[in-house]
Amino acid sequence: MKRKSLFALSAAIVAVVGAVAALAPVLWSGLDALHIGEALAAGPTDEANLIKRGEYLARAGDCFACHTVRGGKLFAGGLAMATPFGTLYTPNITPDDQYGIGKWSADDFYRAMHTGHSKDGSLLYPAFPFASYTKVTRADVDALYAFLRSVPPANVPSRPHELRFPFSNRNLLIGWRTLFFREGEFAPDPTKSVEWNRGAYLVDGLGHCAMCHTSINMVGGPVNSAAFGGGLIPLQNWYAPSLTSGEGGLGDWDIKDIVSLLRTGVSQRGVVFGPMADVVHNSLQYLSDEDIRAMATYLKTLPQKSEAPETTQMETSEAFGGELLQQGEKIYRDQCAKCHADNGLGMPPNYPPLANNQSIQMHSAVNPIRMVLNGGYPPSTDRNPRPYGMPPFAQSLSNQEVAAVVTFIRMSWGNKGRPVSPQQVAELRSAPLD
Structure with a gap:
């Protein structure tokens, strides 16, 4: 037996987000892709509609799965995320004044989503995928904030992380952010269709699909040269396939089959299991038909790129x-x-x-x-x-x-x-x- 090159799977802090791939929708209704921010900012002002829209965003972004422990209170946090560096626990994001985000303003919430800083200015670990969330528009973030403010407050303290030294020192995140984080909202491509831009916004923004489908290096950062090139999901023992090649790429799939796979988990070409099944069950099935098709349109056009480093593989004679x-x-x-x-x-x-x-x-x-x-x-x-x-x-x-x-x-x-x-x-x- 011999072992091939070891896939650098150390990046613990980005290890879990369910997968893989839940998405952040906003109903565009054919908006011109060059005026996304303006159009969304002019969205509904009625509070009930805003909360409903935020609930859609929360469901599509899989906030429920990460911030709610089975049998626990909604959004009270406490979900354990095992990593090679220790265990992270998701925080309470209910409007509780003592333990949740009850004293957070809309600006505080947007700053966390957009820049990865908590209300007190501390750096957030990238298990909270702010590197993707930074692309989400202010209008969508405000809608999500309005919804979270509407759920029952849970007086449940957030469990402190259990990370080994020196990973417990948040100041080390300064270096990670310098290498791998670029702040900025999604900028539409004027050469692409409205539908394609919508799909790109969903996949690359709140959807953070690349967190599972892009390999990570020894310092916990994404290998951007092989974006969507696939990789082993750390500590979950499931392989997220490449979406940019014959291994798992969707270029030769019919749109209807991609849509069916994302919407229902089954299609004429295959079915989903493991973490992706959770994503479909908890998130994707709740997206509108227009959003699912937009995502499928974008994924089908992902360019061919270098593949992820090979995983450890025992070879037989x-x-x-x-x-x-x-x-x-x-x-x-x-x-x-x-x-x-x-x-x-x-x-x-x-x-x-x-x-x-x-x-x-x-x-x-x-x-x-x-x-x-x-x-x-x-x-x-x-x-x-x-x-x-x-x-x-x-x-x-x-x-x-x-x-x-x-x-x-x-x-x-x-x-x-x-x-x-x-x-x-x-x-x-x-x-x-x-």
Whole structure:
């Protein structure tokens, strides 16, 4: 066995934001892309409408998921975010005067979103993705602020972070900000359509999709030269695929399939699992049809870029890979063909195709290994309330058998993946399910 180059996955402080990819909508109704700020600033003045719009933004931005602990009070914070440098805890953002943002002004809130400074001037850790939020318009930030001011205050103290020294020293963030943070609201591209600009605003702003789909370097910053080039999500043991190449790029997808995947979690081309399933369930299914299509339009046009550094990958010898392929074919016929068909074409959208499935043949085999081990369901959404799922095989298949069947599906029907080693399976067998 030999190991390939190690993917620099240290960037703990940007490690969790759910994924991946929840988005910040504003209803444009065909606004001229050159006058985004002016048009949004002239939006509804009625307080009820403003709060409703802010709720839409909060839901689409996945604020609920990060700032609400299961079984806890809405937006009271306390969600643990494990990182290689320690554990961060999300803060209370209810209008409680003592522990929340009750004494924050609209300017205080905008400064946090736009510059990454708290009310007292302290630097915020980039697990709060202000590097993306800085692009969000003042009108949208004000609407979000109005909504948060309308929720019941929760008298729950924010739990202090548990970071190891020297990472507990916020002054170190000055260097990070110098290297990786550029303040400034979204500037539309006048050469692109209104719909494309809308999608860019959603994806690159409150959506912060790049936080999962862009690899990070040893100092915790994004590798901007490989933006959307994919990478392993730190400590979650899921691989966010490249959106700029054949690995997971959407350039050859029909818009309707991208829209379906984002809206419902399933499409004729594949389904979402893991962190992205949470994003669809908690956020994307609530977006308007216009916003989803705008995002799909933008994502489909992402340019080809350099790929993320390769993840650590255990390689098998050619001979052993051949043995795994033969063993995996029998396991597939016995265990998988009933749903995914002998030819790997499946029965989409309920049973996704494995043939010509980009997520199956990525360099990293993390995702298909985890699916065989743990099974899972696409998200339950309004337009797909009872999704078909996949059973787990961790109890019935050994590490070598899992490696064999994953090797088979990665190398059959024209797929161009490489063999999977039993050691890779062993490493993921005990990985957390969330």
